[in-house]
Amino acid sequence: MGERWDVGIFLFNEVEVLDFAGPFEVFSIASIPDHVDKPFRVHTISQYGDMIKARNGLMIQPEYRFENAPDFDILIIPGGYGAEEIEINNQEVIDWIKLQKDKVKIMASVCTGAFLLAKAGLLNGKRATTHWMDADRLEREFTQLKIIKDIKFIDEGSIITSGGISAGINMSFHIIKRLLGEDVARMAAKRMEYDINI
Template sequence: MSQRTVGIFLFNEVEVLDFAGPFEVFSLTTLPQTDEKPFNVKTISENGKAISARNRLVVTPDFSFANHPSLDILIIPGGFGAEEIEIHNSKAINWMKEQGSKVEIVTSVCTGALLLAKAGLLDGRKATTHWMDVDRLEREFPSVMVQRNVKFVDEGSIITSGGISAGINMSFHLISRLHGKEVAEQTAKRMEYEIVL
């Protein structure tokens, strides 16, 4: 089995559960027949230095834009830092655009969708975000087909999810897609999380 490398983008004022939820899901996933871990989860910030997430949780990432390994799955979380800071950071937007052409699957949680839209990765695609921000996504990025009242939208190589805890639902969906329903359900049971696949 070849392990997929999952990269999670971290930045100042990122919403904690946006990145910690998917981090937990992918890190805990184990294949029942072999006990192998199908995902190698790494965190990445622009310069590799510690970031201050929402409510002052300090997190030290594994890598920077310059030195991270090749990724298979990219997760872009949201929060105030996404919608008000990183959306104006051309270096971060360009990095996402570049990764979008390299990785197998790009995902977003909450207002991370605004960053993917800014990078042009959602043009002509269906997408969703936090319910408080769907109007902004639709207004600022008219080429995106905004979906309301859904936990996530799977467009093949790009998956967007709604607010905060919806990133956990999206992560289980992706595990089910890649490794089967049984693996997703087993991981959810371990986390005592109720999923509907």
């Protein structure tokens, strides 16, 4: 068996459901032919480990809290109202994201999760994208990044940002392609009956 990657998905109140559930499904379903073990182990984490109330009332129990979370290879920062209006003002969360950047191989945002990366200073000097409805605000509030509109995702190496909601699924397939090749990504997409252009 080749290398395995631990994927962490950060959860918080008022997180957009598909922002985290889409990547969770993509990485969870990925497999390599003739290998029993899956290449990705997917975990959820929140600040305190308490039950999370996502957008529209979906309740989720995170697996870890900040204090007991393992080190991740890939960290997904979803968006939603909770990102751009609540957690962006939570300095403990911003500091945790800064700390994780030095530990993970890939830090990726979905939708307005880009605001949390920007607030942590991780997008300075980089190209980035977010939900089309929030792109102007991101550009206005964080002038040290270059916003790219009307695109599914932007790969800047160790930092990847994606557009709104379902774009996180496209980004997740892109990460799988980068790590394991196009065939593995296409096989996962076929299992999900998801049309991808990679």
